[in-house]
Amino acid sequence: MESTKTASLKQMSRGMTLLYIEDDTQARDAATSLFSELFNDVIVGVDGKDGARLYAAHHANIDLVITDITMPHMNGIELIHSIRHINPDVAIIVLSAHNEANYLAQTIEAGVDGYLLKPLSIAPMISTLGKVLEKIHLKRENTKSALLLKQYENITNTSSIISKTDPKGVITFVNDKFCQISGYKRDELIGKAHNIIRHPDMPKAAFRDLWRTIKDEKKTWQGIVKNRAKNGDTYYVKTTVQPILNPKGEVEEFISLRHDITAIMSDKKQLFDFLEANRLSVLILVQIEDYPILEKFYDKASVEKIEDAFGKNMLYLMPNRWGFQRVYHLGNGLYAFAIDRRNCKATKEEIYAVLEQFLANVKEYIVKIDSIEYDISAICSFTYGIFRIFEDAKIGIENAIQSKQPIVYADGLSGIEYDNALKNIETIHMIKTAIDNRKIISYFQPIVNNTTQKIEKYESLVRLVTEDGQLLTPFYFLETAKKGRYYSKITRIVLENSFAALYKIPEVSISINLSVHDIERDEITSYIEALLTQHSDEAHRIIFELLESEDIKDFFVIKKFIQTVKAKGVKIAIDDFGTGYSNFERLLSYEPDILKIDGSLIKNIHNNQVNQHIVETMILFAKKQRLTTVAEFVENEAIYEIVRDMGIDYSQGYHFGKPKLF
Structure with missing residues (x-):
């Protein structure tokens, strides 16, 4: 039986190097002869100081240290600490006499892996060495497995788009490639449902099949998935979803590996x-x-x-x-x-x-x-x-x-566009600086009742004050702002300024311009609803002017917004009527209260008969629909008298007042 253990021990110690330290010459020679039969190489030290020197010189090759305790120049405990300083994980066996029991606590504290008593006996030595060598092998296998696992993880992370979710499909982890292809930052994804990247074209049946496979059947699902990035771009991924089960067979989480195949499918x-x-x-x-x-x-x-x-x-x-x-x-x-x-x-x-x-x-x-x-x-x-x-x-x-x-x-056309882009960058910088320094302000132009000539409304008009004090109209910055991320910020500031003006200009209405892009942004419509709730007693004095546009993605969104704000007492005006799409049927579906006739039709109406006929048609249409009319660009008395006599209800223009700051 013992020969079997010895053979097994020799098998485990094959290729290993032992550092053996003993100051007693007779004991050292006997033990060295014994250890040489087991280990491929035995390095022998004659005292603690010599052992420390030998370990420092050969530590990369040493697998096991066996050391005496009581030695001159440096005792075994000091030697162990010296070795541990170089390699905290190397296996160490202490060779101790019965009278060295007082060192026991110190060796335990030093974290030794085993003990052998002097004089050496074959059976205990084989047993102790066997346990320690088995521990060394297990540690090596674990290190090897961990290294392989890390390399597998690295290559998978490099080549695959990876995410993990909890059993409900809420994202708990994404790797860098997931963020790169989706366009989302990690903190925008963690804690969100996986459908944040779902493309609306993907049939619901595909996801029902996926969930049935991974959740009910607890099997792996594979397929091609069409996703949508944050910026709206479409991308295709070959997807594998694997349920991770706990020992009870319950789904602990799901892990998904994807490979981008958009390039294969993209011309x-x-x-x-x-x-x-x-x-x-x-x-x-x-x-x-x-x-x-x-x-x-x-x-x-x-x-x-x-x-x-x-x-x-x-x-x-x-x-x-x-x-x-x-x-x-x-x-x-x-x-x-x-x-x-x-x-x-x-x-x-x-x-x-x-x-x-x-x-x-x-x-x-x-x-x-x-x-x-x-x-x-x-x-x-x-x-x-x-x-x-x-x-x-x-x-x-x-x-x-x-x-x-x-x-x-x-x-060469892109070079021209590049020059334009540089100008846009300068304008964007100007806009950002103005926003940061609270230099986006609102001027207010009076709107006069044509019968009483009294001011009953003001239109809120955005202005930008540059760093050198110039006052700019929207012509110089608003279109560029629409291309960047500052347009919504400007809209919020205008709304804030306009609602504040309700209390500076009592008993009159404030008219605020809104574009289709504003209404299609959830953050803007939510802010408007919050302002209307906050100022509910004054909401009836708010008018939203909507600019006609063909660039409308969803008419239902526009109509829903109009219905929501009108229910709070807000009035709706159609701005620049007569120059846009002018779809009367669609216009009536918005249920406006006011039509603002575009200034290009008004400013030369006193000497342009065609414009007069167009405006007369608009007035007739408005009166039949019981809509209030406003003429823009009323610049002088002659124009005012014409629009008044034509039956237009209100006038706005320099004849009655320039935009001013309140």
């Missing part, structure tokens, strides 16, 4: 890869003209079919003189042709001529899908620059849309 990514690999390229962008109208006229599925059909036929419609191999579908009715410049050495004029023929072919082409027949109309931009050619071509498409040109040569 845009493939186009960018091509342009990156072929720095000198000809790039042609083709945009379906009036694409927003196409979206409004047909349902989403039909629009996608029209886009797909057009994309598949574009190579046949393009006079393929240079051998285009494919069409990149970039979404929202935008397509691209790209080719290495070495394969297309045509001049600007030659490319322009080919695109003219292409557009002529497009005009003759009719998309036929199911019961749909759609006449495609398109516009193009092209460039063959070296730097930022996609940006150039994209700006070219935007210019083509604005200028109604069918083809735009776009080389």
